[in-house]
Amino acid sequence: MFPRILGQFRESVRTGCFVMTIHAEEEMGDDLFTIFDVEQAILEGEIVERQKDPARREWKYLLKGRAGDGRPVHVVAKMGPSGKMVIITVFGE
Numbered sequence: 001m002f003p004r005i006l007g008q009f010r011e012s013v014r015t016g017c018f019v020m021t022i023h024a025e026e027e028m029g030d031d032l033f034t035i036f037d038v039e040q041a042i043l044e045g046e047i048v049e050r051q052k053d054p055a056r057r058e059w060k061y062l063l064k065g066r067a068g069d070g071r072p073v074h075v076v077a078k079m080g081p082s083g084k085m086v087i088i089t090v091f092g093e
Helices: 003-015 022-030 035-044
Strands: 018-020 046-053 058-066 072-079 085-091
Touching: 003 035, 003 046, 003 058, 003 072, 003 085, 018 022, 022 035, 022 085, 035 058, 035 072
Parallel strands: 018 085
Antiparallel strands: 046 058, 058 072, 072 085
């Protein structure tokens, strides 16, 4: 689903052109994921849902992939106005 935006997300990871919210960093740590797990989930995973943020009226995307150790990883991300991918949150199953 959404091959164009998935391609943009993957290119953002390859070029290091992304930012993480503080919330995403905290959640990533709480679930014992590393940045490498998140990057792998984006590079090898898929978009499973598109959601409209009612407050900001922007699209955000739920990706599902796998960490280096095989655990499922979910990433919610969007493309920011600067053209960088913004990782909003990260969580396991």
